Amino acid sequence: MPFTLKPAEPFDVDVESTEYLKKHIDTGERWVLNFGPQHPATHTTLRLVLELDGERVARCTPHIGYLHSGFEKLGEHLDYNQYVTIVSRMDYSAPIVNDIAWHGAVEKLFDIEITPRCKVLRTIMLEMGRIQSHLLCVAAAGLDLGAFTAFLYGFNSRERIYDIIDYISGQRFHPDWTRVGGLMQDLPDTGVFVRMVKAWLKDDLAGAIDDMEGLLNRNRIFMDRTMGIGVLTKQEAIAHSCTGPFARASGVVRDVRKDAPFLCFADNWDGQGAKGVRFMVPVMNEGDVYSRYRVRVEEIKQSAKIIEQLIDAIPGGPIDTFADAKMVKPPKSQVYGSIEGLIQHFELIMSNRGWKAPIAECYSSIESPNGELGYFIVADGSPRPFRVKVRPPIFVNYSTMAKMTEGHLLSDVVGIIGSVNVIAAELDR
Amino acid sequence: MGAETPSNAASNAPGKGPNLDHPVFALVKGHFASKRFSATEFRGQSTLIVQPGDAHAVLGFLKNDPRCGFNFLADVVGVDYLGYPSKTIGRFAVVYVLRCFEREDLFFVKTFLDPSLPTDGIVEDPALYLDSVTDLWPGAEWMEREVYDMLGIRFRNHPDPRRILTWEAYPAHPLRKDYPVRGREEREQFRLVDRTDA
Numbered sequence: 001m002p003f004t005l006k007p008a009e010p011f012d013v014d015v016e017s018t019e020y021l022k023k024h025i026d027t028g029e030r031w032v033l034n035f036g037p038q039h040p041a042t043h044t045t046l047r048l049v050l051e052l053d054g055e056r057v058a059r060c061t062p063h064i065g066y067l068h069s070g071f072e073k074l075g076e077h078l079d080y081n082q083y084v085t086i087v088s089r090m091d092y093s094a095p096i097v098n099d100i101a102w103h104g105a106v107e108k109l110f111d112i113e114i115t116p117r118c119k120v121l122r123t124i125m126l127e128m129g130r131i132q133s134h135l136l137c138v139a140a141a142g143l144d145l146g147a148f149t150a151f152l153y154g155f156n157s158r159e160r161i162y163d164i165i166d167y168i169s170g171q172r173f174h175p176d177w178t179r180v181g182g183l184m185q186d187l188p189d190t191g192v193f194v195r196m197v198k199a200w201l202k203d204d205l206a207g208a209i210d211d212m213e214g215l216l217n218r219n220r221i222f223m224d225r226t227m228g229i230g231v232l233t234k235q236e237a238i239a240h241s242c243t244g245p246f247a248r249a250s251g252v253v254r255d256v257r258k259d260a261p262f263l264c265f266a267d268n269w270d271g272q273g274a275k276g277v278r279f280m281v282p283v284m285n286e287g288d289v290y291s292r293y294r295v296r297v298e299e300i301k302q303s304a305k306i307i308e309q310l311i312d313a314i315p316g317g318p319i320d321t322f323a324d325a326k327m328v329k330p331p332k333s334q335v336y337g338s339i340e341g342l343i344q345h346f347e348l349i350m351s352n353r354g355w356k357a358p359i360a361e362c363y364s365s366i367e368s369p370n371g372e373l374g375y376f377i378v379a380d381g382s383p384r385p386f387r388v389k390v391r392p393p394i395f396v397n398y399s400t401m402a403k404m405t406e407g408h409l410l411s412d413v414v415g416i417i418g419s420v421n422v423i424a425a426e427l428d429r
Numbered sequence: 430m431g432a433e434t435p436s437n438a439a440s441n442a443p444g445k446g447p448n449l450d451h452p453v454f455a456l457v458k459g460h461f462a463s464k465r466f467s468a469t470e471f472r473g474q475s476t477l478i479v480q481p482g483d484a485h486a487v488l489g490f491l492k493n494d495p496r497c498g499f500n501f502l503a504d505v506v507g508v509d510y511l512g513y514p515s516k517t518i519g520r521f522a523v524v525y526v527l528r529c530f531e532r533e534d535l536f537f538v539k540t541f542l543d544p545s546l547p548t549d550g551i552v553e554d555p556a557l558y559l560d561s562v563t564d565l566w567p568g569a570e571w572m573e574r575e576v577y578d579m580l581g582i583r584f585r586n587h588p589d590p591r592r593i594l595t596w597e598a599y600p601a602h603p604l605r606k607d608y609p610v611r612g613r614e615e616r617e618q619f620r621l622v623d624r625t626d627a
Contacts, residue, residue, distance in 0.1 A: 064594065065593060065595060065596070070610075072604060073604055073608075074610070236567075238501060238530075240566075240567055240568035241566060241568030241572075259530075359514060359515050362472050363474060363504075363526055365503070374526070376504065376506045376524065380513055386513060387508050387604075389504070389506040389507075389508075391504040395571065399568065399570060399571040400568075
């Protein structure tokens with residue numbers, strides 16, 4: 001990079017005040033550009049205050065919080081099942097992943113082991129959520145840089161995933177699909193589900209990935225716009241707590257699915273010695289926007305392989321855990337058809353009853369499409385958590401934004417935002 | 430190590446106390462011989478409880494000592510324990526979630542703070558101060574800003590000590606337990622619109 005930053009006079013961090021703007025906007029050399037919060041290229045509501053030297057970004061100050069909705073405060077007032085409706089609205093590009101992460105943490109708190117059938121279904125949907133999120137990120141990153149066709153291929157394939165989610169949960173966008181110790185409901189028909197997933201993998205996804213890669217991988221304009229842009233080294237990525245494909249593009253060899261396995265990624269997940277699913281973790285060392293794109297595309301292929309391994313071997317049996325019937329809501333047929341089911345239902349949902357949580361706190365994380373998505377739950381013995389802290393991967397990854405954009409052209413800022421896959425609902429919570 | 434905190438002791442399997450044989454406990458105790466610590470464990474997750482003044486030194490030791498090697502700060506969590514059913518050392522707690530990539534180890538360092546001033550506003554409380562760990566892990570910058578914004582715990586030597594999710598003039602720290610979920614008067618100031626003048 002031939003450009004070196006001019007030594008700037010130290011200035012006040014409060015860039016929002018007009019005093020600051022007055023002082024700096026008329027220097028003739030640097031000017032301040034307000035980017036967002038409503039701008040088509042920011043994807044969602046986030047704001048950057050860019051101090052520009054000509055067209056180079058000399059300093060970038062991200063401002064977030066425009067979508068802050070108090071999700072963590074709400075978690076203290078909803079019970080362990082109800083809160084799933086809130087978490088699924090955090091990273092809405094792959095909502096089902098949040099459900100699985102949240103109830104994974106709750107089951108760790110309660111020390112519940114879920115059934116093999118539930119584990120397989122959650123793993124399949126987790127990987128489907130990963131593909132859903134990566135398709136959005138890759139397609140929209142292309143769109144921001146002018147590759148409109150790749151965007152259409154990506155979004156066309158995402159529609160099929162929404163159809164599958166609609167089939168299993170009854171909602172397209174926010175499935176709220178998991179429950180403590182199980183799922184909202186069993187599959188309506190396992191055969192139909194398997195056929196839908198296989199048809200999508202074979203007829204749709206493989207072609208869409210081929211088309212997108214053919215359009216972008218060796219596209220001279222795309223490469224020029226993305227290679228060497230927004231570079232983050234391996235040391236910086238670890239020091240800034242980055243995770244997920246964002247960090248793996250910088251050479252951080254780390255994936256929670258491999259390093260702290262959960263669900264079907266762990267060996268012996270069915271209690272009978274089954275091996276964990278086989279997959280590879282793509283890593284690149286350049287740490288630029290292009291390598292983030294490549295890592296995400298490779299992860300889509302690996303996720304498809306994981307689904308292919310599991311889809312033919314969905315075990316039978318119950319969907320809810322049988323270890324402790326006091327933890328799981330009975331199916332609706334039992335609630336309406338038997339007195340025991342009705343009692344058990346009200347034991348859990350009445351405000352003075354419900355779960356007997358331990359008085360303790362624990363942390364549990366999974367590998368979400370954007371990195372380590374963790375929940376720190378403080379429980380006080382009541383059916384509602386005392387405090388829920390989410391570890392949002394996008395929030396942590398996005399905190400490197402100022403570092404990545406410095407010295408780049410204004411038009412590259414758009415590409416860098418796309419490569420972080422910023423979803424402001426998770427960023428601000 | 431000292432006795433475990435009552436808050437977590439009762440929660441493990443009955444008749445069995447927390448399992449405090451994580452090797453890092455002994456290393457920290459050996460290195461900081463004159464300091465007082467306590468420890469607890471739940472579901473295989475070990476937590477070291479330190480005095481607020483020692484937190485930065487202990488975290489620096491955990492990061493830089495090769496036998497500990499916690500190179501990755503996963504999260505900084507702020508908790509307000511007002512009204513918690515079991516007794517805690519202080520009202521506020523800050524938990525650092527550490528990871529070691531080499532050994533695949535998860536470790537928690539927790540420190541308690543007690544406010545000295547009323548907590549219903551945004552007054553600066555000299556008792557609610559911790560040393561920032563941004564010099565150890567630059568990624569702590571936004572995490573600590575969030576703890577400050579949500580709970581009003583300030584961090585010394587922080588490079589950019591602004592609020593992050595709410596705006597600067599917001600009259601409360603909303604994740605404190607004495608802040609109601611429906612807000613405090615913010616809603617009451619909205620103009621009421623009924624059918625006749627809508």
